[in-house]
Amino acid sequence: MGQIGSKTEELVNIMDRLLSPNGCPWDREQTHQSLSRYLIEECYEVVEAIKSGEMSQLREELGDLLLQVVFHAALAEREGHFNLAQVADTVSQKMINRHPHVFSDLSLQTSSQVLEIWEGFKKDEGKKTILEGIPVMLPALLRAYKIQEKAARVGFDWPDAEGAIEKLKEEIDELGRAESSDEMMEEMGDVFFALVNVARMKKIEPEEALQATNDKFVRRFNYIEAKAKAGGQDLKDMTLEEMDALWDEAKIQGL
Numbered sequence: 001m002g003q004i005g006s007k008t009e010e011l012v013n014i015m016d017r018l019l020s021p022n023g024c025p026w027d028r029e030q031t032h033q034s035l036s037r038y039l040i041e042e043c044y045e046v047v048e049a050i051k052s053g054e055m056s057q058l059r060e061e062l063g064d065l066l067l068q069v070v071f072h073a074a075l076a077e078r079e080g081h082f083n084l085a086q087v088a089d090t091v092s093q094k095m096i097n098r099h100p101h102v103f104s105d106l107s108l109q110t111s112s113q114v115l116e117i118w119e120g121f122k123k124d125e126g127k128k129t130i131l132e133g134i135p136v137m138l139p140a141l142l143r144a145y146k147i148q149e150k151a152a153r154v155g156f157d158w159p160d161a162e163g164a165i166e167k168l169k170e171e172i173d174e175l176g177r178a179e180s181s182d183e184m185m186e187e188m189g190d191v192f193f194a195l196v197n198v199a200r201m202k203k204i205e206p207e208e209a210l211q212a213t214n215d216k217f218v219r220r221f222n223y224i225e226a227k228a229k230a231g232g233q234d235l236k237d238m239t240l241e242e243m244d245a246l247w248d249e250a251k252i253q254g255l
Contacts, residue, residue, distance in 0.1 A: 011067070012084055015074045032072060039068045040137075130154060141206045144196040152200075161201035168194040220250040 018027040042065045049058040073084040100106035130153075134146045151157065158164045171194045175187040199206040224246040228235050235243070 008084075011070055012074070015067075015070050019074055019078065027071075030071070030075070032075060035068065035071060035075075039065075039072075042068050139207060140192070141196055141210060144193050145200055145206055148193075148197055148200055158197065158201060161198060164194065164197040164201045168198050170194075216255075219255045220247055223247075223250040223253075223255055 015027075018024045042061065046058070046061045046065050049061040052058075069087070070084060073082070073087050077083040096103045130150055131147055134143060134150070136143070138146070148157075158167070168191070171187065171190045175184065175191050178184040178187045196206045199209060224243050225235060227246050227249070228238060
């Protein structure tokens with residue numbers, strides 16, 4: 001524990017040096033707003049490292065994410081709001097308060113019981129509605145999943161996946177009948193939302209499923225491009241049938 005404390009303190013000192021009058025001009029120009037996109041990027045890079053299974057990569061990316069936390073805390077401290085120690089104390093107290101089955105005498109046996117009291121603690125902490133607290137800036141598929149998940153906890157849900165699938169078919173039909181661009185936009189959104197519902201009922205993370213398909217498409221399209229170049233062809237000059245044939249080759253090879 002001592003090493004963790006000393007290394008964290010070293011990182012805080014490095015950030016203080018970077019933000020000092022004789023520090024880094026770029027760092028000194030940053031604000032919470034300007035750093036927001038870097039924080040998001042680092043979160044995604046952590047997730048990518050987790051998916052890769054490379055622990056050395058995960059270690060590095062977690063460090064980059066930690067740097068963003070330290071950076072924001074350092075800026076807040078200079079503005080007279082809070083410091084990193086207070087950030088750590090706030091989340092520590094939150095974790096203790098939300099886990100009375102660990103740090104107190106409350107007995108809980110299942111994860112569903114934990115989630116139930118978790119929502120109760122959030123309301124006690126100032127959340128007034130069930131759906132409050134879901135970040136608006138989440139990727140749309142993930143946000144839809146969390147909205148549906150929270151609504152389901154109070155019984156607003158399909159009894160089984162079949163109901164969700166029928167709703168998806170209904171929304172696809174409505175999309176097909178839409179005429180104006182506004183109608184198509186709305187109905188397309190309804191289709192996506194209904195599709196997320198089906199994924200949730202099937203216990204599939206929609207964001208993860210779509211990313212896997214994105215990766216598969218990239219692999220197969222790259223194969224088409226590479227084969228075309230090897231044959232002295234340009235993709236723009238190939239017919240759809242020729243590209244489809246190469247796509248099928250990629251599938252056969254397991255790409």
